[in-house]
Amino acid sequence: MNNIEFDPNRTFDVVPIGRVTIDLNPNEIHRPLEESRTFTKYLGGSPGNIAVGLARLEKKVGFIGKVSDDQFGNFIINYLHNEGIDTSQMKRAKNGEKLGLTFTEILSPTESSILMYRDGIADLELFPDEISEDYIRNTKAILLSGTALAASPSREAAFIALEYAKKHNTKIIFDIDYREYTWKSKKETAVYYALAGRMSDIIIGSREEFNLMESIICFKESNDKETADRWLGYGNKIVVIKHGKDGSTAYTDDGNNYNIKPFPVDLLKSFGGGDAYASAFIYGLMEGWEVIEALEFGSASAAMLVASHSCSEAMPKVEEIKEFIKKKKEEYGEMVARG
Numbered sequence: 001m002n003n004i005e006f007d008p009n010r011t012f013d014v015v016p017i018g019r020v021t022i023d024l025n026p027n028e029i030h031r032p033l034e035e036s037r038t039f040t041k042y043l044g045g046s047p048g049n050i051a052v053g054l055a056r057l058e059k060k061v062g063f064i065g066k067v068s069d070d071q072f073g074n075f076i077i078n079y080l081h082n083e084g085i086d087t088s089q090m091k092r093a094k095n096g097e098k099l100g101l102t103f104t105e106i107l108s109p110t111e112s113s114i115l116m117y118r119d120g121i122a123d124l125e126l127f128p129d130e131i132s133e134d135y136i137r138n139t140k141a142i143l144l145s146g147t148a149l150a151a152s153p154s155r156e157a158a159f160i161a162l163e164y165a166k167k168h169n170t171k172i173i174f175d176i177d178y179r180e181y182t183w184k185s186k187k188e189t190a191v192y193y194a195l196a197g198r199m200s201d202i203i204i205g206s207r208e209e210f211n212l213m214e215s216i217i218c219f220k221e222s223n224d225k226e227t228a229d230r231w232l233g234y235g236n237k238i239v240v241i242k243h244g245k246d247g248s249t250a251y252t253d254d255g256n257n258y259n260i261k262p263f264p265v266d267l268l269k270s271f272g273g274g275d276a277y278a279s280a281f282i283y284g285l286m287e288g289w290e291v292i293e294a295l296e297f298g299s300a301s302a303a304m305l306v307a308s309h310s311c312s313e314a315m316p317k318v319e320e321i322k323e324f325i326k327k328k329k330e331e332y333g334e335m336v337a338r339g
């Protein structure tokens, strides 16, 4: 058992809110992006990746977002539909706004980065009156990606969704998801992140993302325990702080904390881990697992994704993650992941 109570009488398990974009990952790796000639097109966008991850784990998934009214928007809608994700709340941009594009640079076995084209994009044109209260009332949880707070009208639409969730006891999972490219200033980012973090039930973010969110609240950077106490104090039930290749820590409002180390893999790119982590962790919570079990599941899925070329298509099924954990424990010992 864990400390999150989801209402079982809901149509959906999770409805992510935010961007679904396209990742263009180079086929020629270990060279600068300037030298890449061919790319593989994947669904992308952190909340979009998480939706695919949860659908692959056979959760009932919806989505609230906006895509371009062109072939790329068609690709996204069709891909989500083919993964079994409900697309009834996917809106189309009406004034020529484009779908976000993310180019990944896989520079070396240990260095990768992303180049995001996000000017005039559709996902930040989601309007408050495009948020269905009934849809939010009918899901166990919504997952808000912090980038949806980066500009109006998406910002106001996101806060309307949070208010509907609070009104109907729909759990709020806040994935901080900082993407500098989309914000005007770090102070602006901190203001809106802190407002959302005071409304959520679960917060997932990297140490750096929490530092940014807390930068207007405290005078110096906090350690993980101080951060967790702060956001648990605002009413969150679980705070997850990710440390990249050094693993992650979860704190719960019953006073416990859990450390999880990353599973050893051959790294291909440093992206995709967070989205796989979030989808598999949420799966475990919804299965009623202990927090440490859910963390281990998330950590395993994350490791599988950082060793993969995509951040969505490679999202694993339940049995694939279980087999991965089993093999790693045979190779490295029972406590391979638990700190």
Ligand SMILES: Nc1ncnc2c1ncn2[C@@H]1O[C@H](COP(=O)(O)OP(=O)(O)O)[C@@H](O)[C@H]1O
Pocket: 206, 242, 243, 244, 245, 247, 248, 261, 262, 263, 264, 265, 267, 270, 271, 272, 273, 274, 275, 277, 298, 299, 302, 303, 306
């Ligand atoms: N090199 C790695 N090897 C194995 N697992 C990794 C590696 N890098 C990240 N991960 C896993 O992915 C999780 C999320 O990665 P992180 O970089 O912290 O978040 P994000 O991908 O959202 O930026 C980590 O907590 C860890 O479990």
Ligand SMILES: O=C(O)C[C@@H](O)[C@H](O)C(=O)COP(=O)(O)O
Pocket: 019, 021, 022, 023, 043, 044, 045, 046, 047, 049, 102, 114, 270, 271, 272, 273, 274, 275, 276, 311
């Ligand atoms: O989130 C984006 O807009 C970029 C994603 O499409 C890309 O797959 C990625 O960077 C995933 O990042 P993660 O948050 O490290 O999983």
